[in-house]
Amino acid sequence: MPAFAQDDDHLSAGDFQRIATLIGDHVGIRLPPAKRLMVEGRLRKRIRMLNLASLHAYGDYLFRQDGLEGELPFLINAVTTNKTDFFREAEHFELMQKLLVPDLLARRAKERNPLLKVWSAASSTGAEAYTIAMVLADMVAQQHNFGFSVLGTDISTDVLEQGRRAVYPAEMVTPVPQGMQSRYLMFARRPGIRPEVRIVPELRRLVQFQRLNLMSKNYAIDRDVDMIFLRNVLIYFDKPDQSAVISRLIEHLRPGGYLLLGHSESMVGTSIAMRQVAPAVFQKV
Known part of the structure; x- marks a missing residue:
């Protein structure tokens, strides 16, 4: 697969607008032009998984090679924001x-x-x-x-x-009160490099x-x-x-x-x- 420098690898304006319209219609999330670099960054991992050469090739796959129907769930996963925390807005x-x-x-x-x-x-x-x-x-x-x-x-x-x-990553449960941590979280006896916990x-x-x-x-x-x-x-x-x-x-x-x-x-x-x-x-x- 040819190597592309990320500085030169972008969605065309038309393909970004098609993606923005698609996400807006299906999910309700609006993606203004200012979000273009964010969307491109999130799609690069998906492009590697599909063994595609570039964002331009991804646009071809979606809109000109009939790949959209099967790809839509993965596209939604890639561009939706999933910020969350325990006890957020406590x-x-x-x-x-x-x-x-x-x-x-x-x-x-x-x-x-x-x-x-x-x-x-x-x-x-x-x-x-x-x-x-x-x-x-x-x-x-x-x-x-x-x-x-x-x-x-x-x-x-x-x-x-x-x-x-x-x-979840262990650092993510820091906002959980100590008593609740002991009651509702399981910590590994031998935590690895990135310790995790489970409910x-x-x-x-x-x-x-x-x-x-x-x-x-x-x-x-x-x-x-x-x-x-x-x-x-x-x-x-x-x-x-x-x-x-x-x-x-x-x-x-x-x-x-x-x-x-x-x-x-x-x-x-x-x-x-x-x-x-x-x-x-x-x-x-």
Whole structure:
């Protein structure tokens, strides 16, 4: 395969625009021209896997050699942003423990051991979903009056697979409180050069993952969800898509259920027909 210097290897303007339009239409994420170098950098690994010579050859493969249908999932995996952390925007988890879950349980006081359903709607590698599970598991251990299940969904098959494996770099779990680390994380007895940890099986059993495209017109998700986390994703969508996604999500909340957005998306919430109870936290009435 001929060697190409990266400085000389670029997508054509037309191929980048086709990719940007494709991702926008399928996933809702907008890729302005300023993102071109980022997209090219992420695609180079995929190009090597396909044994293609250059980004130009990748454009030929996608759009002029009928490779798009089989390649689309890999293209989505390559260009979607999957930033996530354990206990990211920790105020939401404190609020969940002190206000949201007690309110949800009070509304279902007549039920014996109600099951709370929580949906991490852009779960990435699963750090958010497992953070939710840790907080709820601690509450169950103290109160013994409810059960819970957590669903993580994402468009990227790569990050969903990591969520199912539940294996993370050890440095990534630093924000997890020490007590929770001892209860919910397994550390290797002989850590390697890059130590890893795994979520304990008792917690993994309570967290499921499935692929879902937020741009789909219908979501194959239960319609009695108690809490939905959709944080730091809508900032990548334009306003019409933001409104459409939020409207669809609300349909899956039970009355009194909560929608949590990212703090950077607080202005998105100004148009939501729900009661705001805290910054970026809304309740279906």
